[in-house]
Amino acid sequence: MPTGSDVVNVVIAGLGGQGVIKASDILADVAFRAGYDVKKSELHGMSQRGGSVSSDVRFGKKVWSPMVPFGCADYLVVLSSDQLEVNRHVLKEGGVTLSAELVDVSRLASPRCINVALLGALSAHLEFPEELWNAAIRSGFPEKLHDMNITAFQFGRTCTKTQQ
Amino acid sequence: MALAMKSAGITLGTGYPGTPSTEILENFSARGGRAQWAPNEKVAFEVALGAAYGGARSVVTMKHVGVNVAADPLFTAAYTGVPAALILISADDPGMASSQNEQDNRHYAVAAGLPMIEPSDSQEAHDFFLHAVAVSERWHIPVLFRMTTRVCHSKTIVNTGLRQELAAPAPPAYVRSIMERVMIPAYARPAHRKLRQKLAEIAKSNETSPLNTRTSGVRTLGIISSGIAAMHAREVAPDASFLKLGTTYPLPMRIIRDFAESVDRCVVVEEGDPYLADSIRAAGVPVHAKPDMYRFGELNVGRVKRILANDTSPEEPVPSGKPPQLCKGCPHRVVFEAFRDLGCIVAGDIGCYTLGVLPPFEAMDTCVSMGASITVGLGLRHVLPREQAVKVASVIGDSTFAHSGLSGLVEMVYNPPATGHVVVIVDNGTTAMTGQQEHPGTGRTLDHEPTGKLVFEDIARAMGIKEVHVIDPLKEEGEFARLLAETLAKEQPAVLITRRACLLAAARIRAYEQRALQGKEACNADGK
Ligand SMILES: Cc1ncc(C[n+]2csc(CCOP(=O)(O)OP(=O)(O)O)c2C)c(N)n1
Ligand code: SF4
Numbered sequence: 001m002p003t004g005s006d007v008v009n010v011v012i013a014g015l016g017g018q019g020v021i022k023a024s025d026i027l028a029d030v031a032f033r034a035g036y037d038v039k040k041s042e043l044h045g046m047s048q049r050g051g052s053v054s055s056d057v058r059f060g061k062k063v064w065s066p067m068v069p070f071g072c073a074d075y076l077v078v079l080s081s082d083q084l085e086v087n088r089h090v091l092k093e094g095g096v097t098l099s100a101e102l103v104d105v106s107r108l109a110s111p112r113c114i115n116v117a118l119l120g121a122l123s124a125h126l127e128f129p130e131e132l133w134n135a136a137i138r139s140g141f142p143e144k145l146h147d148m149n150i151t152a153f154q155f156g157r158t159c160t161k162t163q164q
Numbered sequence: 165m166a167l168a169m170k171s172a173g174i175t176l177g178t179g180y181p182g183t184p185s186t187e188i189l190e191n192f193s194a195r196g197g198r199a200q201w202a203p204n205e206k207v208a209f210e211v212a213l214g215a216a217y218g219g220a221r222s223v224v225t226m227k228h229v230g231v232n233v234a235a236d237p238l239f240t241a242a243y244t245g246v247p248a249a250l251i252l253i254s255a256d257d258p259g260m261a262s263s264q265n266e267q268d269n270r271h272y273a274v275a276a277g278l279p280m281i282e283p284s285d286s287q288e289a290h291d292f293f294l295h296a297v298a299v300s301e302r303w304h305i306p307v308l309f310r311m312t313t314r315v316c317h318s319k320t321i322v323n324t325g326l327r328q329e330l331a332a333p334a335p336p337a338y339v340r341s342i343m344e345r346v347m348i349p350a351y352a353r354p355a356h357r358k359l360r361q362k363l364a365e366i367a368k369s370n371e372t373s374p375l376n377t378r379t380s381g382v383r384t385l386g387i388i389s390s391g392i393a394a395m396h397a398r399e400v401a402p403d404a405s406f407l408k409l410g411t412t413y414p415l416p417m418r419i420i421r422d423f424a425e426s427v428d429r430c431v432v433v434e435e436g437d438p439y440l441a442d443s444i445r446a447a448g449v450p451v452h453a454k455p456d457m458y459r460f461g462e463l464n465v466g467r468v469k470r471i472l473a474n475d476t477s478p479e480e481p482v483p484s485g486k487p488p489q490l491c492k493g494c495p496h497r498v499v500f501e502a503f504r505d506l507g508c509i510v511a512g513d514i515g516c517y518t519l520g521v522l523p524p525f526e527a528m529d530t531c532v533s534m535g536a537s538i539t540v541g542l543g544l545r546h547v548l549p550r551e552q553a554v555k556v557a558s559v560i561g562d563s564t565f566a567h568s569g570l571s572g573l574v575e576m577v578y579n580p581p582a583t584g585h586v587v588v589i590v591d592n593g594t595t596a597m598t599g600q601q602e603h604p605g606t607g608r609t610l611d612h613e614p615t616g617k618l619v620f621e622d623i624a625r626a627m628g629i630k631e632v633h634v635i636d637p638l639k640e641e642g643e644f645a646r647l648l649a650e651t652l653a654k655e656q657p658a659v660l661i662t663r664r665a666c667l668l669a670a671a672r673i674r675a676y677e678q679r680a681l682q683g684k685e686a687c688n689a690d691g692k
Contacts, residue, residue: 015486016488025319028319032321037321038320038321039285039318039319039320040318040319040320041314041317041318041319042317042318043261043313043317050486050488050489050491051485051486051487051488051489052485052486052487054485063320064395064396064398064399065392065395065396065398065399065464065465066285066314066318066319066320066392066395067314067396067464067465069399069464069465069466070464070466070482072465082486083485083486085483086483086484086485086486087483087485088483089482089483
């Protein structure tokens with residue numbers, strides 16, 4: 001967790017329609033609830049047709065730029081494994097990659113929950129209390145999707161094998 | 165922005181969709197504000213101007229190129245001024261995340277003579293907007309509120325408790341003021357002088373504006389910046405002295421000069437054109453501008469670091485991601501397959517269907533600005549040798565047709581090429597490209613309620629075009645290609661409309677239609 005002037009940098013990447021933006025919204029919400037300054041930025045626009053989408057989330061005591069500088073990401077979360085190579089340049093040396101293969105999709109209620117399951121995997125690396133995650137997930141989805149996503153999140157938390 | 169618009173008492177928000185500006189009106193509407201999509205930006209601006217003349221606070225939103233479309237009324241509205249606030253939100257797209265150019269709309273403030281305000285994060289977007297309303301009403305002048313992609317498409321914490329108090333809006337009422345509003349030369353001449361007078365006063369006021377902030381730091385490096393670039397710069401050089409400008413036209417030259425003199429080396433860090441650097445240098449203040457290579461694309465922390473080091477070595481290319489493609493099963497596909505197979509010369513337009521330029525179609529030859537498909541196609545038809553002219557077709561989306569295709573059709577009727585022409589309107593029932601907004605051809609308002617509907621085939625026929633056909637492109641394989649070949653061979657002015665809902669929007673469109681039907685039935689039941 002960030003101390004002093006440190007900032008934690010997370011990049012979430014995937015394809016249009018996979019829920020990249022939703023995942024980054026939830027992460028930013030958790031950091032906000034935990035009392036950090038947080039900024040989030042994304043590139044979308046032509047995203048509905050399966051093109052690359054990525055979103056940056058940065059949190060700490062004070063964040064300036066909303067974009068994660070290249071070579072500075074502590075975590076790179078990749079929802080579609082073909083997006084790993086095009087985003088690798090954002091990772092810092094020793095940064096952690098959390099890629100889609102970490103999660104056995106067949107064990108999710110719907111493959112669409114992969115974004116939240118990977119947030120679960122990410123959560124194992126960040127020291128946010130679990131109730132903040134649950135609250136952020138609840139406020140990010142309509143009620144009928146709560147259980148499904150909380151379950152996906154819980155499952156993701158157990159998928160902790162990482163690549164570097 | 166939507167929150168600030170609500171608390172500023174904005175009576176009417178109008179605009180035309182365009183990344184990265186689209187979400188402002190959608191969220192304003194979701195919060196209970198009155199928001200509407202206009203067919204195009206010129207119309208949107210004029211409607212907002214009329215509302216402001218009527219004494220209502222109004223906002224008009226658009227992407228940067230939209231201001232080109234609205235430029236005609238904009239320049240003269242600067243002369244007439246407004247009795248109630250009128251804020252034009254221009255969302256620029258440096259780096260062209262989703263645009264056809266990266267024009268820098270700060271030049272519009274100078275060219276039209278409008279005060280300009282630029283926020284650098286969500287908090288400032290909120291606070292500066294309220295300030296913009298106050299400036300607009302104090303000087304009775306429209307204000308250009310310039311945002312950029314990374315300010316629009318980022319989220320940062322907003323504290324609404326800090327907001328400055330804004331006077332409550334007066335209820336709308338018309339107060340006649342002919343000399344101010346009717347721009348015949350005799351009235352426009354004094355109006356221009358008055359505009360310059362206002363700008364001189366605003367320049368003076370900007371010298372003490374809270375929107376410009378000075379942060380003291382080391383003497384060896386001073387940075388003048390604005391917008392998102394200021395955020396990158398603070399991160400790169402936390403110890404530097406800073407002057408961050410929120411009022412970027414007219415520029416507060418006195419504080420800029422003071423600041424530049426207070427440091428040994430003063431660097432201007434700005435995205436896009438060297439607007440600040442040129443203006444400051446023209447005022448006789450020596451500052452360092454960024455090397456020209458940083459005029460292209462958006463800035464980020466790494467590039468600002470290079471600017472401060474005056475590093476002009478070649479930049480490492482960023483790996484490009486997966487480009488967007490027409491969805492599998494998209495109704496546009498059939499049209500571009502036919503163009504490709506018939507060897508057409510295709511004057512194209514802007515929307516999802518512009519992706520028809522990419523493999524496996526590569527069936528688009530020009531794409532410049534919204535509406536240009538019809539008119540550029542006509543120009544080609546006029547001059548090309550016959551064997552090429554007969555192959556020219558224009559393709560335009562439904563939202564784009566409502567935006568600026570109508571006058572192109574008029575041109576086709578009025579100055580028909582000797583070989584005729586074929587215009588294909590790809591009507592997928594939505595503005596797909598920018599996130600499925602309604603438009604006049606859908607017959608639904610911004611919040612998806614039923615309203616008057618523009619029927620393209622009726623318009624074409626009413627204009628006197630004889631060859632008008634409507635077809636479902638997915639109904640029968642090969643049917644569209646056959647119709648296109650037949651129509652091209654007739655050498656008449658023709659309009660073909662392919663009507664089939666965008667795959668991603670279809671379910672939502674059905675739900676809106678059902679809701680409208682239920683509403684109607686409920687009305688009928690009540691009437692009995
Ligand atoms: C002057 C201007 N305003 C707005 C835009 C943004 N924009 C590009 S295409 C488009 C409309 C696309 O809708 P449509 O023509 O229906 O095609 P579709 O995407 O649905 O295929 C918009 C709003 C622009 N490029 N230029
Ligand atoms: S979003 Fe709709 S119009 Fe655009 S490519 Fe996909 S199906 Fe076609």
